[in-house]
Amino acid sequence: MSLLVILSFCFTVPPEKPDTLYMKDTFALFKETDNATFICEGNVGNPKGKLIWQTQRKGENVSEVNTDIQTDYIKIEKYCSYVGMSSLTITLSDKDNQAVISCAEESLMNNTTMVRYSQPVNVLSTYIIGIVCGVLAVIVIPFVVWILYNHKRGLINKRNNSTETNNPSLITPQLTKLST
Ligand SMILES: *[C@@H]1O[C@H](CO)[C@@H](O)[C@H](O)[C@H]1NC(C)=O
Ligand SMILES: *[C@@H]1O[C@H](CO)[C@@H](O)[C@H](O)[C@H]1NC(C)=O
Ligand SMILES: *[C@@H]1O[C@H](CO)[C@@H](O)[C@H](O)[C@H]1NC(C)=O
Ligand SMILES: *[C@@H]1O[C@H](CO)[C@@H](O)[C@H](O)[C@H]1NC(C)=O
Secondary structure (H helix, E strand, O other), X not given: OHHHHHHHOOOOEOOOOOOEEEEOOOOOOEEOOOEEXXXXXXXXXXXXXXXXXXXEOOOOOOOEEXXXXXXXXXXXXXXXXXXXEEEEEEEOOHHHOOOEEEEEEHHHOOOHHHOEEXXXXXXXXXXXXXXXXXXXXXXXXXXXXXXXXXXXXXHHHHHHHOXXXXXXXXXXXXXXXXXX
């Protein structure tokens, strides 16, 4: 009986640096007003701690701390510990471009060596997208018109060649007819 008590007794286990922090849509191109979801997982120790999210925006000297996000747990019997999982969704704004998202177990959140950091988030500005589309339109539309024009001219030339005549007087009226 004493053996059973010993076996079912768990010592406290210290939390660790989260194993992973990743973005749900890794290959998405984000623009303003899009929602980006980040997922963080790792050993949160025993007794289990909460995962805390922080957002460090470029040019801001303090990071925004988000303590309201729920942490879900899976108990790992073998290690007497808990794996915590948390998911943060933010609606992106232009301020979030190049922001770094991080997560850590609450008691370790101020220890940078125990915090997991994301890659800087790329947020395409709708203003820039507008400019790029405008520039493309200015380049692409005349190009397409030029191609169509040349294509049409090519067709006319082909037709004229297939008339199999050496009399130029016969070609000229045909050309004027086609181009009107
Ligand atoms: C982003 O999230 C907000 C708040 O949860 C929601 O109202 C909005 O519809 C979402 N936008 C998109 C594009 O899913
Ligand atoms: C952050 O910057 C503001 C001014 O932008 C300044 O007042 C504040 O002291 C700074 N805080 C820290 C922790 O450096
Ligand atoms: C982390 O630092 C902040 C501000 O310096 C402080 O308010 C907070 O209590 C600290 N958290 C922990 C877990 O030490
Ligand atoms: C941060 O965590 C590491 C690893 O647990 C530890 O060695 C270090 O002393 C901690 N630093 C601070 C400032 O608490």
